[in-house]
Amino acid sequence: AQSVTQLGSHVSVSEGALVLLRCNYSSSVPPYLFWYVQYPNQGLQLLLKYTSAATLVKGINGFEAEFKKSETSFHLTKPSAHMSDAAEYFCAVRRDGNEKLTFGTGTRLTIIP
Amino acid sequence: EAGVTQFPSHSVIEKGQTVTLRCDPISGHDNLYWYRRVMGKEIKFLLHFVKESKQDESGMPNNRFLAERTGGTYSTLKVQPAELEDSGVYFCASSSSSNQPQHFGDGTRLSIL
Numbered sequence: 001a002q003s004v005t006q007l008g009s010h011v012s013v014s015e016g017a018l019v020l021l022r023c024n025y026s027s028s029v030p031p032y033l034f035w036y037v038q039y040p041n042q043g044l045q046l047l048l049k050y051t052s053a054a055t056l057v058k059g060i061n062g063f064e065a066e067f068k069k070s071e072t073s074f075h076l077t078k079p080s081a082h083m084s085d086a087a088e089y090f091c092a093v094r095r096d097g098n099e100k101l102t103f104g105t106g107t108r109l110t111i112i113p
Numbered sequence: 114e115a116g117v118t119q120f121p122s123h124s125v126i127e128k129g130q131t132v133t134l135r136c137d138p139i140s141g142h143d144n145l146y147w148y149r150r151v152m153g154k155e156i157k158f159l160l161h162f163v164k165e166s167k168q169d170e171s172g173m174p175n176n177r178f179l180a181e182r183t184g185g186t187y188s189t190l191k192v193q194p195a196e197l198e199d200s201g202v203y204f205c206a207s208s209s210s211s212n213q214p215q216h217f218g219d220g221t222r223l224s225i226l
Contacts, residue, residue: 034214043117044156044204044217051212090156099144099211100158100169 004093006104014112019063019078021107023091026072032094033074034101035065039087047089050074061085086111115139117218119205125224131193134221138187138207144168145188146208146215147180151201159203162188174199192223200225 007022025031033050048059055067061084065076074091091104118137126132138145147159159178160170164185173180177196182188192199202222206215 036217041219043119043219044206046214046216049214092156098169099161100146100172101148101156101215102158103148103156105155 004091004102004104006089006091006107008107009105010108010110012110012112013081015083016080019076019081019085019109021076021089021091021109023065023074023076023104024072025074025091025093027093027095032096033065033067034092034094035059035063035074035076036090036092036103037087038090038106044090047076081109081111083111083113085109117205117207117216119203119218119221121221122219123222123224125226126195127226128197129194131191132195132223134190134192134203134205134223136188136190136205136207136218138205139209139216142207142209142216143185144208144211144215145182146206147188147190148204148206149201150204150220151198156204159190195223195225197225199223 003026005024035047036044037047048057050057050067058064063078088106088108090106092101120135143164145162148156150156158172161168162182165182179191202220204220206217208215
């Protein structure tokens with residue numbers, strides 16, 4: 001069974017600093033990969049998705065993620081953190097032919113003024 | 114375009130009672146999914162409808178949970194009788210086809226006392 005590991009349940013960065021949220025997947029073949037964000041009192045919102053078209057994926061709000069097959073990673077980055085980025089971020093994977101998403105445990109991002 | 118709508122947003126009931134959660138997917142979306150996040154754990158898949166048919170119900174915890182999607186529009190998830198371990202946030206998602214991203218609702222926070 002495939003799984004997703006998010007390193008760090010809590011990450012704090014200063015406003016303006018680089019945001020790096022880590023995600024590793026276990027899969028024998030490259031799956032479909034997603035990053036979702038949950039702002040306080042809201043549902044999950046899709047940030048970006050990897051579907052094998054390009055290894056560097058750009059998403060909304062200045063976020064991007066790079067698929068690295070050799071490292072089985074799909075880390076999420078943003079060059080400069082903004083206060084509005086404070087939220088919980090989820091990495092998810094879906095295997096071709098199977099609809100269900102498998103989520104990581106989530107990383108809560110705190111932005112320090 | 115209206116997003117995925119879930120009702121109620123919060124529900125507090127006593128152990129042994131029955132609760133029904135409702136999900137209205139995005140109009141025209143044939144695929145509807147239920148997920149659950151128990152406190153401190155990852156978001157887990159419960160089941161997947163294609164129109165009114167259950168495509169995958171491998172994540173349903175036990176027979177106290179009953180999901181329906183009569184007519185292929187909105188869906189309900191009934192828990193009867195509710196147990197303490199059923200507490201958590203129940204998310205619904207929908208997608209227009211299998212290779213399109215899943216759009217999530219704001220979730221229903223269920224508390225069993």
